[in-house]
Amino acid sequence: MATDYATLKKGGFMRQKQKDHFSLRIASVGGQINAEQLEAITKVAREYGHGYIHLTSRQGIEIPFIKLEDIDEVKAALAEGGAVPGVCGPRVRTITACQGSEVCPNGCIETENLAKELSERYFGKELPHKFKLGVTGCHNNCLKAEENDIGIKGAVKVSWKQDACIDCGICKKVCKPGAIKIEDGKITVDQEKCDYCGKCAFSCPTDAYDTRPGYEISFGGLFGNNINKGESIVPFVEDKETLFRICDAAIEFFSEHAKPGERFKFTIDRIGKDKLDEKIWKAYNNEE
Numbered sequence: 001m002a003t004d005y006a007t008l009k010k011g012g013f014m015r016q017k018q019k020d021h022f023s024l025r026i027a028s029v030g031g032q033i034n035a036e037q038l039e040a041i042t043k044v045a046r047e048y049g050h051g052y053i054h055l056t057s058r059q060g061i062e063i064p065f066i067k068l069e070d071i072d073e074v075k076a077a078l079a080e081g082g083a084v085p086g087v088c089g090p091r092v093r094t095i096t097a098c099q100g101s102e103v104c105p106n107g108c109i110e111t112e113n114l115a116k117e118l119s120e121r122y123f124g125k126e127l128p129h130k131f132k133l134g135v136t137g138c139h140n141n142c143l144k145a146e147e148n149d150i151g152i153k154g155a156v157k158v159s160w161k162q163d164a165c166i167d168c169g170i171c172k173k174v175c176k177p178g179a180i181k182i183e184d185g186k187i188t189v190d191q192e193k194c195d196y197c198g199k200c201a202f203s204c205p206t207d208a209y210d211t212r213p214g215y216e217i218s219f220g221g222l223f224g225n226n227i228n229k230g231e232s233i234v235p236f237v238e239d240k241e242t243l244f245r246i247c248d249a250a251i252e253f254f255s256e257h258a259k260p261g262e263r264f265k266f267t268i269d270r271i272g273k274d275k276l277d278e279k280i281w282k283a284y285n286n287e288e
Helices: 005-008 033-048 068-080 112-122 170-174 200-203 239-257 264-271 274-286
Strands: 014-016 021-026 061-067 134-135 150-160 181-185 186-190 209-219
Touching: 005 014, 014 150, 033 061, 033 068, 033 209, 061 068, 061 112, 112 134, 112 239, 150 186, 150 200, 150 239, 170 181, 170 186, 181 239, 200 209, 239 264, 239 274
Parallel strands: 134 150
Antiparallel strands: 014 021, 021 061, 150 209, 181 186
């Protein structure tokens, strides 16, 4: 029987140069792999591979040199530790994420659970070509959100609390866009200039700012043979429900309009960014 390479690739087994050998991609969400899964991965790499793993550029683990004849045994060995193969090909890929506000002092949003929710909603969805989502917790942008087909960046809206302020001026010093003004001991935040980075609130020694976390979303990022920085369409998004509606709309647009083998960026260019803008704004405003 002929080997069904397309099905193997869909299940995370990518052909190597060496005949009947595969590099196996392991499923992960937001860069998280637990110790039990690591033990199973180590066992497979040692017993069925060449004793090492490869860390991909998108927070993934691959085990090279898996033999065709061992694939079923490898799946079973991984399953014992709760690890499963990932996906390749024309579908939604691994959701990447930084550690976010649960760990990072710069984090504007919680990212681990968000990445899990996005993965449960989209991971492995069949599409005309691969589709990548990435979540970065703040404007330091460690995950390079704009490189993704959909990039999600953590942000916060701030409002000054006069009673808690000691007029130290630190917030104004750290505000790179120059959105903060201090006059007669009172602070104003120019919302037109504010980029929602939250540095003013995070640096304040007396917590004189209320913060409201949210999301900034970019579309059409690309980093490969062609490079494109994803662009925003709608302003600051304040809730997950709206975020998911927007992601649904973008993926639906790609599914409906893309040609086989065409990345999201080129679908937008061919169909027209105005058409995507219209669909995303409707999702943002919760319009049918």
